[in-house]
Amino acid sequence: MATVNFTTQEFTSRSDQAFDLADKGESFVSTDETYLAPDKELRRAIHAEELLVGVEKDIREMFREHTTYA
Numbered sequence: 768m769a770t771v772n773f774t775t776q777e778f779t780s781r782s783d784q785a786f787d788l789a790d791k792g793e794s795f796v797s798t799d800e801t802y803l804a805p806d807k808e809l810r811r812a813i814h815a816e817e818l819l820v821g822v823e824k825d826i827r828e829m830f831r832e833h834t835t836y837a
Contacts, residue, residue, distance in 0.1 A: 772798045 771788060773795055778785055785795045 771795045774798055 771785070771793070773781060773785060775797060778795075778797060788795050
């Protein structure tokens with residue numbers, strides 16, 4: 768099995784070739800490395816653990832609202 772490397776720019780112009788490779792069971796790799804610098808919105812970000820606490824709370828509340836006991 769061959770692996771073909773594409774940069775993001777090459778992938779944009781050669782996407783048909785990449786998908787043909789995938790259809791044949793071949794693989795392709797995007798070799799472009801782009802660093803996204805933090806912006807002013809970074810301070811609003813939360814950690815996964817903080818998100819999980821909120822999600823669990825919401826799920827428990829939804830369960831309580833939609834569960835009836837006989």
